[in-house]
Each structure stands twice: as C-alpha cells, then as structure tokens.
Amino acid sequence: MLRKLAFAGAALATVVASIVPAVQPAQAATGFSVSNGRLLDANGNDFVMRGVNHAYAWYKERDSSFADIKRTGANTVRVVLDLNVSAGEITTIINLCRTNRLICMLEIHNTTGYGDSGGGNATLAQAADFWVSRRSVLTGQERYVLINIGNEPLGNNNAGNWTSSTTGAIRTIRNAGLQHTLVVDGPNWGQDWSNTMRSNAPSVFAADTLRNTVFSIHMYGVYGQAATINNYLNAFISARLPIIVGEFGNNHSDGDVDENTIMATAQQKGIGYLGWSWSGNGSPVEYLDMTNGFNAASLTAWGQRIINGANGIRATSREASVYGGTTNPTTPPVGGGTAPNGFPYCASAGSDPDGDGWGWENSQSCVVRGGRADTGSTPTSPATAPNGFPYCASAGSDPDGDGWGWENSASCVLRGGRADH
Incomplete structure (x- = not known):
C-alpha cells in the first residue's frame, strides 16, 4: 500500500498454476524458523500473526502507536520503513516492539510497484543491500524481528521478473550472514493476480539456504470473492509452504474486499494476517485507517471490524511465547471453543463481573457460555x-x-x- 495513492485495479487472470508439494525441514535457527509450512517462534512453538501495519516512515513521531496496537491484542506489528531510516531508528523501533511484547516485521516500502507508473524508486536488490547495511543492529534480534525484504515489489508491467529478483535478494541477505526469517511479497502491487508468486514459490523457498522464508499476499480488490481467497491460500497450504496475508482492508479503490472470508479462513487454517493500517492513510483511501487521527479510543468502522469483530485480532491473537505467551493459536481456548460471534468462550463465568455476558481472560475478551453475548453478533x-x-x-x-x-x-x-x- 502506498500512502495517498489508490492502486489501479487489475483484472484477475485465469491462470492454471500448480505447486509441487514438498516437505522442507527448517534448519536450526536462533530465532523464528519454518518447518513443514508453519512459522515457528524461537521456542519452537507455532506462531500465527495477528496484527497491524504501522506507517512509521511517514509518522515517526507516533511512538505511542506501538503500545496502542498492543492493547488491541495484536501480537505483531508490520513497520513501514524507507531506505533513509538509520540504524539508530531501527534500534528504537525494535526496542518499542520488545517493550510492548510485539513481534516486529520490518519492511522497505520504496519497492512498491517498481516498474509501473507511480511505483516505487527501488529494486529488491537495493532493498537487500539496505538490510545488509543495517546488519549490525539486526543481528541478535532474530527472536523478535522478521525481515520483509521489500513491499509489493514490481508492478503489473514486469511481474515476470519477480522470481529472479526475489531469489537474488534472498541470496544477498543470506550471504551477508543474516539468519532472520525473511518475508517476501508478491508482484502486481502485492496482489499476485498473475499467480507468479504462487507458481514459483517452491523455487524461491529452495533458494533460501536456511529454508526460512515466508510468503505474503496482499488482498485488496482482486480478492472480493471467497473462492479466489480460498484457492490462493489453499495452494500454499497444500504445498506446505508458509503463507500470510500481509496486508488487507475492508474496501479498496480497485474493488470491494471480502474481509470476512479472509479473516474466517485465516482463523480456520491457522494463517497469519496483518491489516492495513493503524492510521495516516491519505485521500482517497482514508477508509483504510483503523483509528481516527491515531486515537486508539476512536476506532473507525474498519478498526472495529478487524479488532473487535468475528475472527478479529482481539478474539484470535496469541502472544508469542518468546514473551511468555503460552497459548497455541491453533489450540481451542481453555473455555471450550469459540462462540458464534467469533470470540472464545470464557473459562470462568467469574470473568464477567457486571453480568453483560462479556468477560476478560488471557488479555482478551471472551464470551460467557449461555450468557447475553453468546450470539452471532459482535460488540458494537x-x-x-x-x-x-x-x-x-x-x-x-x-x-x-x-x-x-x-x-x-x-x-x-x-x-x-x-x-x-
């Protein structure tokens, strides 16, 4: 997503693409790793991202956003950087993430839509060189930091270059000794409507000597149908390749987005998602702000949906075990499953002192079984x-x-x- 820029819509191509299933055991790592298509944290526990994108590069003064994002229940924040961000700033960002017990995904935004009119000004090779140049402050943070090499690299005109560009960037980073989990976005402004990433993911994954790469799809107007969403995500699951939804909204200038299916499928299949974005979007995509003016007490309709709605952040996020979180996101809550509105059931009715049917356990809202909130509605x-x-x-x-x-x-x-x- 580019600030103050609505991307041109792209027709969904009918592409017959297949991914050859393969089991790829992750090598030993000091931080996050990938095993059999799952992202594991440094303790070897399954980790499912639930979080928010934050436009740090454009709003560096908004340090309080990290604490505000944590209070939504998020376990991850994807932080927008540019090529001018200093090593000292990266250290500050990592410290803010760690202080607030958030996993920190760092991304370079200059690559967005490279090669298209209105696209970014940097190649993936330049982004890879940036990460190598900041190696001194990244090394040792593998337990808390994932490197998203470049945001939405390549537009629609040169999507065919994605495979070679991505494998080259991965090799540059690995040759420099960085062992972090790498995250790679698809072409076509991140939406991969050409299925280029989907088709070539196995070879890109194999190019990583550590087998420690996660694929990230951005879902906007191309993903307005449940079948399109499920077909794309299922292709990676079937191939046992790790996939997340690194950006999505509830609407976009290139078409309506089926956010309900995105969130429900992600929860059902244990796929991470990160919504775009906390605040600061310009015209004509202001509706993608989750908060009004960075005010955590003033959620927009999109903010209410992704944070408090069915299969939302507050109901489904589990803190990374490196911070002491112990609940496995793929394991039913202690309370015994999920209410029709998507929130977990409370383990104890005593968690609801005011009798409104809503309780608070494990740092998140829960529903008292049989109580007033045990319906298909979400809190409004x-x-x-x-x-x-x-x-x-x-x-x-x-x-x-x-x-x-x-x-x-x-x-x-x-x-x-x-x-x-």
Missing part, C-alpha cells in the same frame, strides 16, 4: 462512555471496583460498571 458499543471518558480495555484496570480505571495515563470507565453513565 462505542469506544467512549456517555460521560465522555474512554472505556477501559481491561476490567483489571479497576482494582477497587468503583467503575473507574486508569489506562494510557488517563482515566477510563469500566463498561457496564458503576461509572458507566
């Missing part, structure tokens, strides 16, 4: 109480039970509590 309550104060994200912020809590250096109201008027 406003982020602000009638008295003008924001609602608290956690009931634990109100230790004395008076209905008032303290979060983000400000007073907040416990939803349904004594101060909720």
Whole structure:
C-alpha cells in the first residue's frame, strides 16, 4: 500500500498454476524458523500473526502507536520503513516492539510497484543491500524481528521478473550472514493476480539456504470473492509452504474486499494476517485507517471490524511465547471453543463481573457460555462512555471496583460498571 495513492485495479487472470508439494525441514535457527509450512517462534512453538501495519516512515513521531496496537491484542506489528531510516531508528523501533511484547516485521516500502507508473524508486536488490547495511543492529534480534525484504515489489508491467529478483535478494541477505526469517511479497502491487508468486514459490523457498522464508499476499480488490481467497491460500497450504496475508482492508479503490472470508479462513487454517493500517492513510483511501487521527479510543468502522469483530485480532491473537505467551493459536481456548460471534468462550463465568455476558481472560475478551453475548453478533458499543471518558480495555484496570480505571495515563470507565453513565 502506498500512502495517498489508490492502486489501479487489475483484472484477475485465469491462470492454471500448480505447486509441487514438498516437505522442507527448517534448519536450526536462533530465532523464528519454518518447518513443514508453519512459522515457528524461537521456542519452537507455532506462531500465527495477528496484527497491524504501522506507517512509521511517514509518522515517526507516533511512538505511542506501538503500545496502542498492543492493547488491541495484536501480537505483531508490520513497520513501514524507507531506505533513509538509520540504524539508530531501527534500534528504537525494535526496542518499542520488545517493550510492548510485539513481534516486529520490518519492511522497505520504496519497492512498491517498481516498474509501473507511480511505483516505487527501488529494486529488491537495493532493498537487500539496505538490510545488509543495517546488519549490525539486526543481528541478535532474530527472536523478535522478521525481515520483509521489500513491499509489493514490481508492478503489473514486469511481474515476470519477480522470481529472479526475489531469489537474488534472498541470496544477498543470506550471504551477508543474516539468519532472520525473511518475508517476501508478491508482484502486481502485492496482489499476485498473475499467480507468479504462487507458481514459483517452491523455487524461491529452495533458494533460501536456511529454508526460512515466508510468503505474503496482499488482498485488496482482486480478492472480493471467497473462492479466489480460498484457492490462493489453499495452494500454499497444500504445498506446505508458509503463507500470510500481509496486508488487507475492508474496501479498496480497485474493488470491494471480502474481509470476512479472509479473516474466517485465516482463523480456520491457522494463517497469519496483518491489516492495513493503524492510521495516516491519505485521500482517497482514508477508509483504510483503523483509528481516527491515531486515537486508539476512536476506532473507525474498519478498526472495529478487524479488532473487535468475528475472527478479529482481539478474539484470535496469541502472544508469542518468546514473551511468555503460552497459548497455541491453533489450540481451542481453555473455555471450550469459540462462540458464534467469533470470540472464545470464557473459562470462568467469574470473568464477567457486571453480568453483560462479556468477560476478560488471557488479555482478551471472551464470551460467557449461555450468557447475553453468546450470539452471532459482535460488540458494537462505542469506544467512549456517555460521560465522555474512554472505556477501559481491561476490567483489571479497576482494582477497587468503583467503575473507574486508569489506562494510557488517563482515566477510563469500566463498561457496564458503576461509572458507566
């Protein structure tokens, strides 16, 4: 996604493409690794990304966004960088991620749509050289950092160069000694409607001497149909190659997006997703902002959907075990499964002190089985109480039970509590 730029739509090509299944055991690594098509964290636990894209390169003053994103329940933040970001800035970003117990995916945005009119000004080779030049601050962070080599490299005019460009970039990075999990985006402005990445993923994966590469598809207007979404993702699953949805929205200038299928399929199949984006999108794609003006207490319709909706971040995210998180994202919650609205059931009715059917366990919302919230609906309550104060994200912020809590250096109201008027 480019700031203040709506991408031209691309007709979905009918391409007969197949991927030859293969089992590729990951080599030993100090950080994240890939095994049998799954991304594993440094402790060897399955890791499913649930998170948000944050446009750091354009809004460097918004350091508080990392903490705000964490409070959504996200376990990952994809951070937009450009070729001018210094080693010191990268260190600051990694520290912000680690302080907020987020996995940090770093990406170079200059490659976006390279070769097309309005595209970026950098090749994947230049992006690879950038990562090598920042090696000193990246080495040792493999447990917390993934390197997304270049955002949406290549446009529609030169998508055929994707395989050679991507394998070349991977080799440059590995030859420099960097052992991080690498993430590679598809061509066609990330949407891979030509199925170039889908068809050539096995050879690209094999080009990585560590077999530690994850593929990332960006789903916008090309992915408006459930069949298109499922066919694309299933091709990687069948081939046992790791795939994530690195960007998506609920709408786009090139067509409506079926975000419901994207999120439901990702949850069903244990696929990571990262929504675009926290805030700061310009005309004509402002609707892709999750918050109004970077205000975490003021979610947009898209923000409410991806954070609080069915199969959303708050209901399905599990913190990486390198930070002490212990719940496997592919394992049903302790409470015994998922309610019709996509949220996990609470393990204990005591998690719902105000009796509204909603509880709070394991740093996320849960539904009391048989309670008022045990329906197919999702919470649509406003982020602000009638008295003008924001609602608290956690009931634990109100230790004395008076209905008032303290979060983000400000007073907040416990939803349904004594101060909720």
